[in-house]
Amino acid sequence: MSAARRLLLALGLLSVALVAVAVVSLFVGSAGLSAPAVLRALTGRAGAESIESVVTLQLRLPRVVAAVLAGGALAVAGVAFQGLTRNPLAEPAVLGVSSGAAFGVILAQIFGLGLSVLQALGVAVFAFAGALLAAAAVYLIAAVPGGLSIQTLLLSGVIVGIFFTSAITVLISIVDFNRLGGVVHWLLGNLAPIPPASLALFALLALAGFWLVLGSARELNLLALGEEAAVQLGVDAARLKRRVFVAAALLTGTVVAFTGPIGFVGLVVPHMLRGVLGQDNRLLVPTALVGGGIFLLVADTLARNVVAPAELSVGVITSFCGAPFFVYLLRTRYRASL
Amino acid sequence: MSLRGLALIVAAAALLLASPAGALTLRDMLGRTVTLPAPPARIVSLVPSVTEIVFSLGAEERLVGRTDFCDYPPAVRTKPSVGGMVNPSLETLVALRPDLVIATDEGNREETIRQLERLGIPTYLVHANRVAETIELITRVGELTGHAADAPRLIGEMQRRIDAVRRAVAPFGRPRVLYVLWPDPLIVPGRASMLTELIEIAGGVSITGGDGDAYPRFSLEAAVARAPEVIILADHSTGSSTAGRSSPEKWQHLVSVPAIRAGRLHSADLSILHRYGPRVPDGLETLARMIHPEAFR
Numbered sequence: 001m002s003a004a005r006r007l008l009l010a011l012g013l014l015s016v017a018l019v020a021v022a023v024v025s026l027f028v029g030s031a032g033l034s035a036p037a038v039l040r041a042l043t044g045r046a047g048a049e050s051i052e053s054v055v056t057l058q059l060r061l062p063r064v065v066a067a068v069l070a071g072g073a074l075a076v077a078g079v080a081f082q083g084l085t086r087n088p089l090a091e092p093a094v095l096g097v098s099s100g101a102a103f104g105v106i107l108a109q110i111f112g113l114g115l116s117v118l119q120a121l122g123v124a125v126f127a128f129a130g131a132l133l134a135a136a137a138v139y140l141i142a143a144v145p146g147g148l149s150i151q152t153l154l155l156s157g158v159i160v161g162i163f164f165t166s167a168i169t170v171l172i173s174i175v176d177f178n179r180l181g182g183v184v185h186w187l188l189g190n191l192a193p194i195p196p197a198s199l200a201l202f203a204l205l206a207l208a209g210f211w212l213v214l215g216s217a218r219e220l221n222l223l224a225l226g227e228e229a230a231v232q233l234g235v236d237a238a239r240l241k242r243r244v245f246v247a248a249a250l251l252t253g254t255v256v257a258f259t260g261p262i263g264f265v266g267l268v269v270p271h272m273l274r275g276v277l278g279q280d281n282r283l284l285v286p287t288a289l290v291g292g293g294i295f296l297l298v299a300d301t302l303a304r305n306v307v308a309p310a311e312l313s314v315g316v317i318t319s320f321c322g323a324p325f326f327v328y329l330l331r332t333r334y335r336a337s338l
Numbered sequence: 339m340s341l342r343g344l345a346l347i348v349a350a351a352a353l354l355l356a357s358p359a360g361a362l363t364l365r366d367m368l369g370r371t372v373t374l375p376a377p378p379a380r381i382v383s384l385v386p387s388v389t390e391i392v393f394s395l396g397a398e399e400r401l402v403g404r405t406d407f408c409d410y411p412p413a414v415r416t417k418p419s420v421g422g423m424v425n426p427s428l429e430t431l432v433a434l435r436p437d438l439v440i441a442t443d444e445g446n447r448e449e450t451i452r453q454l455e456r457l458g459i460p461t462y463l464v465h466a467n468r469v470a471e472t473i474e475l476i477t478r479v480g481e482l483t484g485h486a487a488d489a490p491r492l493i494g495e496m497q498r499r500i501d502a503v504r505r506a507v508a509p510f511g512r513p514r515v516l517y518v519l520w521p522d523p524l525i526v527p528g529r530a531s532m533l534t535e536l537i538e539i540a541g542g543v544s545i546t547g548g549d550g551d552a553y554p555r556f557s558l559e560a561a562v563a564r565a566p567e568v569i570i571l572a573d574h575s576t577g578s579s580t581a582g583r584s585s586p587e588k589w590q591h592l593v594s595v596p597a598i599r600a601g602r603l604h605s606a607d608l609s610i611l612h613r614y615g616p617r618v619p620d621g622l623e624t625l626a627r628m629i630h631p632e633a634f635r
Binding site for chain 2: 030031032033048049050051053054055058059060173182185190192193195304308309310311312313
């Protein structure tokens with residue numbers, strides 16, 4: 001089967017799965033609406049002020065969209081960081097880039113940036129800057145002549161992550177807005193219904209990052225052969241790395257700005273897709289967008305329902321899946337390279 | 339309080355002050371035994387509510403230290419601070435040469451309390467999640483500071499105002515109330531929170547009061563489905579910071595909620611409601627006016 005046909009088939013199957021999961025997610029929740037009631041709301045046959053309309057259209061639907069966007073963006077960021085560093089375990093949270101972005105968001109909140117779309121853009125800019133800063137730091141610490149070794153990169157990621165987490169703690173203790181643990185919960189990663197205008201901005205920024213990574217997919221395949229080989233094959237390696245680097249930071253920063261830091265999506269999803277589709281980034285980038293959406297939507301649907309009417313943070317669920325997965329990868333596939 | 343009770347407390351206080359070099363053995367609110375060589379004269383409070391109580395009893399001459407969060411009454415500024423509730427500076431604390439530290443199991447770290455024990459500084463733990471426990475706490479702080487005789491006056495005044503609220507709201511129905519401690523993610527008071535009890539006294543029913551946790555992270559759609567008739571947003575934003583700001587505009591689109599339709603969405607800095615001290619009646623009265631404006635016309 002040609003690459004194009006495999007891509008279409010994979011995207012088709014994933015899209016069907018995404019729609020199915022989204023439908024399930026719209027129909028379940030702690031409000032305990034009946035299926036006909038949700039259907040009435042979705043088809044516009046329920047009054048605008050009815051509980052089924054408000055719960056389905058104002059609460060569940062925007063949250064489903066946010067989950068799909070955030071999951072897709074994180075998975076693509078994972079593919080991008082893995083291609084860029086030629087390290088299969090690279091991922092926004094593992095590399096400390098999410099912590100950098102979270103630091104940016106909290107700083108923006110201290111400066112008074114809040115809810116309106118324009119201010120949300122401001123928060124995203126801060127998050128992007130934080131992500132860039134953290135990613136650059138990791139890269140500079142880990143870079144040695146001849147490339148990046150897996151363990152040095154992971155260690156730098158851990159160090160940078162710890163640094164930014166401490167910086168966040170400092171901000172929190174200075175400002176004392178932590179009296180009731182709201183920020184602590186935010187730091188675990190939470191999806192909330194986002195108003196339509198901000199959701200559109202979220203989508204725009206995430207798609208911009210996706211587009212940059214997608215456009216670099218072919219060259220990332222060549223980079224996998226080694227930087228020298230890539231240059232000999234006509235790839236401007238420095239430019240490629242800059243572009244993917246910025247795109248991955250943009251994706252991470254955007255997600256953190258709108259949902260808080262959610263870990264391990266960028267690790268779990270690309271790896272599962274690689275198991276089926278192989279190493280070709282031209283297949284991985286678009287399928288990661290859809291697959292990441294499915295993964296996070298499933299996780300958030302669980303987060304909303306397993307302890308209802310209380311809720312879990314979705315980041316807790318992704319970590320529970322992702323951390324053992326990370327250990328599994330470390331102990332099996334990448335044992336030799338450590 | 340009966341005259342006999344008053345006499346007992348006065349007698350106890352007299353005993354406390356009179357015992358010259360007599361060591362005293364006390365039991366704190368967590369049932370721990372605290373032994374003091376003499377009645378404490380240099381107290382450090384790591385609990386904002388306790389600091390308020392000390393001042394309300396006129397016992398501030400015995401207070402030599404407080405935390406950054408002890409901000410009421412304004413006169414507390416004259417006392418040196420030992421840092422935050424979670425991360426007080428032990429060095430600063432020790433330098434104040436306290437003969438008693440009052441701390442809590444909710445808000446202070448166990449680590450801090452262990453360190454104080456190791457340093458041989460007597461530590462008295464307090465804990466209050468109910469109005470009755472707040473009253474008990476005031477009595478205990480009175481005894482600790484040698485101002486036991488002042489406690490009944492303060493407690494009596496608080497009881498009188500609490501009872502007045504009860505009476506004022508008694509004739510009316512009990513609306514369903516959603517109290518929002520933190521907006522995103524949604525955190526609300528559960529069964530073990532004093533807020534749930536205060537909402538009850540103020541003549542409402544907290545729709546999240548059945549949850550087992552003290553401060554559960556709650557589902558927004560479950561809150562909407564329970565159709566609250568009054569929504570109260572606690573505002574925690576400090577300075578220009580937007581974290582914890584109550585943002586009533588974010589709730590306006592929930593048009594199926596009776597509270598939104600009726601315009602009964604309140605937002606206020608209710609930090610006094612989160613303290614178990616002498617200002618509980620102040621917070622309670624504000625709460626009651628939001629839940630039952632008709633009772634206070």
